[in-house]
Amino acid sequence: MKKMVMMNFSELPEDCVSTILSLCSPQDVCRSAAACSELRSAAELDCVWESFLPVDYHEIISRADPSLLKFRTKKELFFLFCNSVLIDGGNKIFNLDRFSGLKSYVLSARDLSIAWANAPLYWSWKNSPDSRFKENVELRTTSWLEIHGYLKMKMLSPRTTYGAYLIFKVSERAYGLDIMPMEVSVKVDNDLVCHNTMYLRQDFGNKHHIQWLLYYNRTEILTSRVNQGLDNSILIHPGVRDDGWTEIELGQFFCGGSCSDHNKVVKMSLMEIKGHHLKGGLIVEGIEIRPLH
Template identity: 40%
Template structure:
């Protein structure tokens, strides 16, 4: 059968049937199909299709939104959640969708992280930044012991998905002590079992500079992970990966630790820790 005849045979199908077919494709495929013809456009943009691309628990998620969501179609809702992260649970958690796959992405705010000495004003300070999605961020004033970790239930994440955890942060111009190697890890914590160890990674919040006496750290920097700039003007450093299989394993614990060199550190601003699909 020629391609022309194959296309012609589609038109004899009810629109609901065509929409059902598109629901087994991907958001990208549905968008492409909607540009082929006016006949396919209606089927490809139907709520039946885009309901399948949204997480199965999307209604429960948007019900936790700080601000109400207004949308006229499921496709509009999908792209709103992709392009404009929403705050959940009183502003403690940020949520969005990966545009290519519809997989869930979450960011824990700094207030929800366990940060050593965070309640001591001489070491840390809470402040407001207009460029942050959260009400407050954590500003490092002066510490020698850096220990930051957060956790999230695996059942909140998309199933059968490989996630990467990132610390999202900024550095002040007068920052110092943050170019030393830190240890980062992503571990599974199961109730009654304890830690299931994940890989420990060497990361840098700030690229080390070459100066006398620092050649060891320069060599380490070749094998360590360096921070990258995000599109939202923040920086991020990759902490580690976790494959969320069935979603009922327990809690994911994400940590960044520098407690060996114990040099004084200053000028770090933490927005949170983000978990998003590795392929994004």
């Protein structure tokens, strides 16, 4: 009977150890290096951390401001991406999940298609200290709200389910936003993959209560029509984010890994549903597209 020979990690060639580590997750590599001194040198190698970077990371680097993206190793680059990087002239944020290495993006308000956004009578562009972008946009007044965001499927991680979220705030002077439901949807090319209704609801006490009573019958009638027309829709509500902004889910979609998916475009939308009443006070930060875990 042959005697089994046990081999220590220190006896393995470094390229063999680095190959093993590259098949793990970024979190596993960091934990292994912290727990085992024999793995630390291999855990710092560029070939290990390059395996966690997206295949198009050179293109992403070229779209970022060089002064804000300084690194010496692929490990440093990976964690720079994990901390979010402004790209495309500051109009998008690119991010990697530090546990999975999956991509996510935030499209700024400037990167969105917003009806009448460049008309000062309807919308006001301004700097905000709590914004990650140079500016966001606040709705002054309009009777028609329509916001669209577009992203090429090839920019996302393959074989991953994503959620799209409108990031916004509602100012204290807001009015008319929560009277009628909005329609939110996600399309991949021309295929509708998600379709729901939601309220941009924000409670400011008596003002909200009076406004709600004023439009109550109108709201009930419209909601009934919406529910009859969208049998599979689910009424959704906003949620508060850790960064102080509010988000509402526009929908979910799956990013495949085939060549046919590579050239598709994801369209994320929020639109008015036959309301045509005046509204104002919506502050738009952007749309986030992030993987669902």
